[in-house]
Amino acid sequence: MEVGAIRLTEHGGPDVLQWQSVDLPAPAANEVQVRHHAVGLNYIDVYHRSGIYPTPETPCGIGMEAAGIVEAVGSDVKDMKVGDRVAYASQPLGAYSEARNIASDRVVLLPDEISYDQGAAMMLQGMTVEYLLQRTYQLKSGDTVLFQAAAGGVGLLFCQWAKSIGARVIGTVGSEEKGEIAKAAGCSDVIYYRHEDVPARVKELTDGKGVPVVFDGIGKDTWEMSLASLAPRGLMVTFGNASGKVPPFDINRLSAMGSLYVTRPTLMTYTADSGEMRKSANDLFKKVMNGDVDIKINQQYLLREAAEAHRALEARETTGSTIFNV
Numbered sequence: 557m558e559v560g561a562i563r564l565t566e567h568g569g570p571d572v573l574q575w576q577s578v579d580l581p582a583p584a585a586n587e588v589q590v591r592h593h594a595v596g597l598n599y600i601d602v603y604h605r606s607g608i609y610p611t612p613e614t615p616c617g618i619g620m621e622a623a624g625i626v627e628a629v630g631s632d633v634k635d636m637k638v639g640d641r642v643a644y645a646s647q648p649l650g651a652y653s654e655a656r657n658i659a660s661d662r663v664v665l666l667p668d669e670i671s672y673d674q675g676a677a678m679m680l681q682g683m684t685v686e687y688l689l690q691r692t693y694q695l696k697s698g699d700t701v702l703f704q705a706a707a708g709g710v711g712l713l714f715c716q717w718a719k720s721i722g723a724r725v726i727g728t729v730g731s732e733e734k735g736e737i738a739k740a741a742g743c744s745d746v747i748y749y750r751h752e753d754v755p756a757r758v759k760e761l762t763d764g765k766g767v768p769v770v771f772d773g774i775g776k777d778t779w780e781m782s783l784a785s786l787a788p789r790g791l792m793v794t795f796g797n798a799s800g801k802v803p804p805f806d807i808n809r810l811s812a813m814g815s816l817y818v819t820r821p822t823l824m825t826y827t828a829d830s831g832e833m834r835k836s837a838n839d840l841f842k843k844v845m846n847g848d849v850d851i852k853i854n855q856q857y858l859l860r861e862a863a864e865a866h867r868a869l870e871a872r873e874t875t876g877s878t879i880f881n882v
């Protein structure tokens with residue numbers, strides 16, 4: 557069967573994303589074939605497109621997140637059937653497509669209360685928030701944390717989930733409008749990191765102590781200010797590079813800055829085990845279904861317009877989550 561897909565023709569700017577027709581064979585024994593209703597846009601797609609993160613040899617597929625309906629199942633698949641509503645956030649690349657095959661143990665059943673659009677918007681960013689605040693750091697009521705880029709896709713989910721636990725989120729944002737959006741999502745204090753001194757403001761807001769943990773998906777531009785915002789023995793969670801990779805770092809500086817910890821986690825490790833992945837997804841679904849977390853789909857594009865969406869994300873024009881309608 558032929559299906560339409562956005563393909564990565566080579567590494568480079570948004571224009572390397574091209575709509576092409578690709579052959580979709582029947583699913584292998586362990587796979588399901590999913591007809592996508594909505595596809596998620598994530599910053600990792602930009603890294604794959606530009607070549608900061610490795611991809612299979614180009615031309616190749618791109619995209620890691622989608623929601624849709626099972627149209628065929630491989631002979632060994634016992635826990636899914638044709639007609640099931642499903643979603644996923646996983647390698648291998650290829651979610652920017654009308655339909656694709658994927659191993660059934662990378663896919664979860666989507667509860668009836670959650671729409672395809674919500675599924676495509678939340679799986680990758682939402683499971684990321686789940687592991688960041690439940691497993692990388694066990695966030696608890698009364699904690700105060702710093703989250704960089706609080707009005708972004710991961711950011712708005714994080715603010716809401718953290719607030720529901722009773723934690724206080726100090727969030728950085730790039731504009732006043734984004735500050736209002738972050739506050740509406742439960743961010744208690746906003747710092748404008750384009751012109752304010754972030755560590756000084758964090759100290760002011762924490763009686764001079766600093767925070768026990770910083771979540772930083774921005775990378776190069778925010779690395780130093782994040783470290784300087786930590787309390788002694790604090791944890792630096794550097795989980796992304798929207799502004800570029802963190803440059804090489806002298807580990808001895810961690811002792812001088814107060815016996816700090818650093819981790820560089822990735823969703824792939826925290827969801828490598830299918831059981832852990834499904835638990836993460838189900839924890840997320842519960843948070844959405846009980847009203848603690850609202851999925852903010854603030855931008856929608858046609859899948860064919862993927863290049864446009866990438867431009868907007870890189871230009872810092874987006875807030876919350878972005879999906880593609882297929």
Ligand SMILES: NC(=O)c1ccc[n+]([C@@H]2O[C@H](COP(=O)([O-])OP(=O)(O)OC[C@H]3O[C@@H](n4cnc5c(N)ncnc54)[C@H](OP(=O)(O)O)[C@@H]3O)[C@@H](O)[C@H]2O)c1
Nearest residue numbers: 599684708709710729730773795796797798799822823872
């Ligand atoms: N390790 C993991 O498991 C994992 C999983 C998911 C996401 N991530 C990472 O988390 C980060 C956020 O992902 P997301 O999809 O939710 O994106 P996003 O936060 O919606 O978009 C990125 C935001 O970063 C801010 N930013 C600051 N400097 C920037 C720059 N030089 N270029 C572009 N943006 C800049 C912008 O917000 P302002 O305008 O407010 O500055 C921008 O809107 C990304 O780095 C992503 O790779 C990591």
